[in-house]
Amino acid sequence: MSAAVLTLYLITSAITNAASADVVAVVSAKSSVTSLTAYQLTDIYLGRSARFPDGTEAIPCDLAENSPLREEFYTKIIGKSRAQIKAHWSKLIFTGRGQPPREMATDAGAKQLVTENPNVICYIDRSQVDNSVTVLFP
Amino acid sequence: MKHSDIFSAVRSAVIAAVIICGAAVPFANAADDATKPIFALRGFGTLGIVHSSEKNADFTSGFFEPNGAGYTRSWAPGVDTKLGVQADARFSDKLTAVLQLVSQHQYNNTYEPRVEWANLKYQFTPDFDIRLGRTVTTQFMVSDSRMVGYANLWIRPPREVYGLVPLTNKDGIDANYRFAVGEATNSVHVSYGVANPKLPDSGTVKARNYSSLANTLNYGPITLRASYSWGRVHLNTPGTDALLDGLTQFGNTVSAIPGFAPAGRQALNLANKYRFQNKPLSFLSFGASYDRDEWLLMAEWAGLNGASILADSTAWHATAGYRIGTFTPYLTVARLRSEKRSETGISTAALAAIPPLAATAATLNDGVNRALAGGAPGQKSLVIGVRWDLIKNTALKAQYDYMILDSMSSGRLGNVQPNFQPGGKVNAISFALDFIF
Numbered sequence: 001m002s003a004a005v006l007t008l009y010l011i012t013s014a015i016t017n018a019a020s021a022d023v024v025a026v027v028s029a030k031s032s033v034t035s036l037t038a039y040q041l042t043d044i045y046l047g048r049s050a051r052f053p054d055g056t057e058a059i060p061c062d063l064a065e066n067s068p069l070r071e072e073f074y075t076k077i078i079g080k081s082r083a084q085i086k087a088h089w090s091k092l093i094f095t096g097r098g099q100p101p102r103e104m105a106t107d108a109g110a111k112q113l114v115t116e117n118p119n120v121i122c123y124i125d126r127s128q129v130d131n132s133v134t135v136l137f138p
Numbered sequence: 139m140k141h142s143d144i145f146s147a148v149r150s151a152v153i154a155a156v157i158i159c160g161a162a163v164p165f166a167n168a169a170d171d172a173t174k175p176i177f178a179l180r181g182f183g184t185l186g187i188v189h190s191s192e193k194n195a196d197f198t199s200g201f202f203e204p205n206g207a208g209y210t211r212s213w214a215p216g217v218d219t220k221l222g223v224q225a226d227a228r229f230s231d232k233l234t235a236v237l238q239l240v241s242q243h244q245y246n247n248t249y250e251p252r253v254e255w256a257n258l259k260y261q262f263t264p265d266f267d268i269r270l271g272r273t274v275t276t277q278f279m280v281s282d283s284r285m286v287g288y289a290n291l292w293i294r295p296p297r298e299v300y301g302l303v304p305l306t307n308k309d310g311i312d313a314n315y316r317f318a319v320g321e322a323t324n325s326v327h328v329s330y331g332v333a334n335p336k337l338p339d340s341g342t343v344k345a346r347n348y349s350s351l352a353n354t355l356n357y358g359p360i361t362l363r364a365s366y367s368w369g370r371v372h373l374n375t376p377g378t379d380a381l382l383d384g385l386t387q388f389g390n391t392v393s394a395i396p397g398f399a400p401a402g403r404q405a406l407n408l409a410n411k412y413r414f415q416n417k418p419l420s421f422l423s424f425g426a427s428y429d430r431d432e433w434l435l436m437a438e439w440a441g442l443n444g445a446s447i448l449a450d451s452t453a454w455h456a457t458a459g460y461r462i463g464t465f466t467p468y469l470t471v472a473r474l475r476s477e478k479r480s481e482t483g484i485s486t487a488a489l490a491a492i493p494p495l496a497a498t499a500a501t502l503n504d505g506v507n508r509a510l511a512g513g514a515p516g517q518k519s520l521v522i523g524v525r526w527d528l529i530k531n532t533a534l535k536a537q538y539d540y541m542i543l544d545s546m547s548s549g550r551l552g553n554v555q556p557n558f559q560p561g562g563k564v565n566a567i568s569f570a571l572d573f574i575f
Contacts, residue, residue, distance in 0.1 A: 009327055022513035039321045039358040048323045048356050049316070057264055079359065079430040083464065083527035086216075090574045091283040094182055096259060096273055097237035 022126040023073045026111075026133040031118040034055060034138040042078050044121060046088060047098035052121075060101040061110055061122040069107065073123040075138070139534045154231070158219035175469030178226045184287040185350055186218025186570035194558035195551035199294065202303045204247050204338035205553045207566065216243030218293055218570050222254065233262045240285060244441045254285070263290060268313045275326050276312075276352040277303045277365055279425035279438055284467045285570030291434060291468050291525055293537045294568075296455035297521060298474035299551045302442045303367070303421055310347050316409040322357040339487040341375035345418075359430030367421045371445070375416040378447060388498060401499065408506055417445035434466070435461040449514035460471035463521050464528065470521040474550070481506050481516075511560070523568075532573045539566040 025028035033052040043049035044058045052058045063070040104110040110122040115132045190197035190208035198206035199217045207214035220242035227235045257271030283289035310331015320381040333345040348369035355362045386409045393402030423440035439454040459468035484501030489496040523537030543549040545561040
């Protein structure tokens with residue numbers, strides 16, 4: 001019985017994964033940065049680093065909290081659930097050590113912010129990638 | 139109305155106003171425009187309750203809480219309950235200020251809010267800042283969020299380790315510098331200042347030249363941390379002050395009696411040896427954690443170089459949590475050891491010719507050894523709990539603490555009563571609702 005449930009779960013989650021959006025971290029095509037490792041990306045998104053590897057300032061941006069793309073970005077790439085992210089920022093906020101990334105209401109708004117400011121990094125759906133942005137990860 | 143009452147009333151009014159404003163002001167950081175917030179109000183809190191099986195001592199939050207669960211109350215809300223409100227102000231891209239008020243059960247048996255942090259920060263570069271004012275002390279892995287229950291897995295950080303340095307803030311200056319090391323980020327933190335919090339029963343602690351150095355390395359999900367602190371400490375509690383005054387008085391009296399000078403000198407020497415004034419204390423700690431996906435693993439080791447009645451102590455804890463959806467069961471094992479010391483004290487044999495003096499000497503000797511035992515706590519704990527992230531910004535926790543006290547020790551228990559039996563085993567159960575807003 002439990003094996004059947006597990007099999008069902010694995011199949012369902014495989015389908016969900018296949019159907020889910022493909023999230024990528026991007027900067028403006030005008031940025032000098034061309035790639036990031038998962039750890040460098042994590043440091044920028046967790047407020048541990050304010051710079052890209054080449055030393056230029058990095059300003060991360062988030063999508064709205066209920067965005068499925070945001071959920072995927074944090075669980076798959078950063079490795080933290082929504083509650084873990086909340087707990088993480090509560091540590092930094094209550095020491096005056098940092099503020100969470102600014103939230104953009106729409107995916108289009110996030111992409112626009114990226115193209116307008118070469119220091120801004122955000123995550124978008126791979127289908128939205130065009131020659132105005134550079135994919136840094138994966 | 140005394141000055142202090144007026145002061146506390148004003149502070150209570152301020153905190154109330156801050157809370158009301160905080161409820162009315164929407165989250166500033168959620169703004170979708172390019173302007174950064176110039177003022178933000180946020181808060182954190184815990185509603186907690188603790189029950190302890192030991193009826194002749196109290197399970198408390200630490201040295202600053204006068205009473206807790208066990209002797210004073212069957213179920214004590216004061217151990218973990220707290221409310222913090224923080225105002226962040228941004229004056230420019232570089233200059234910011236933080237004011238944090240915290241209300242929790244404290245030394246004078248009230249919940250009067252106190253200023254936990256109040257500092258100005260100047261951000262020279264994105265990687266280097268200096269803060270002036272009241273800032274956090276940085277001895278431990280979760281020093282920064284020691285009071286923010288929501289930020290932590292446990293209801294409270296392991297008391298074996300975190301009880302070694304109960305000071306949470308200092309007044310002075312600190313600097314923070316971070317730099318990349320390959321794929322890792324390293325932060326160096328230095329601070330210098332003073333601290334003088336109040337203890338129950340009109341006790342005081344004064345730390346001078348209180349300096350700390352901390353280094354934190356983040357490499358993906360891994361964090362490694364080392365810290366070293368030192369300072370000069372004055373500690374006064376009514377119990378030890380009475381004992382030391384008694385020794386001095388006895389020593390002076392007996393020294394004046396012909397033929398009894400050696401016994402008098404023994405008493406005066408004891409008083410000088412244990413007078414807790416301007417004593418050097420130092421503290422070293424190492425920590426490591428792994429936090430990614432389902433697992434949260436953490437371990438810390440700490441050592442305190444004591445002085446006077448405060449023994450040299452070492453402590454460690456190892457914690458593991460495993461996330462299953464919104465539930466995170468966790469387990470901690472912790473150990474606190476202190477160097478056991480005793481004094482033979484004043485020679486009662488030398489005073490045998492005058493029985494009342496011999497009896498007083500015996501009482502004083504007993505007092506010294508009790509103080510030394512009190513300053514050398516030892517215990518081990520097994521802690522099992524679960525955190526449930528039930529709704530946004532809110533976590534509910536249940537925790538069971540099983541403590542084995544070292545023989546001759548009351549461990550981390552406070553408000554110890556005369557018929558308390560040292561050693562033994564203590565069970566405590568706690569519930570807490572942690573929230574941020």
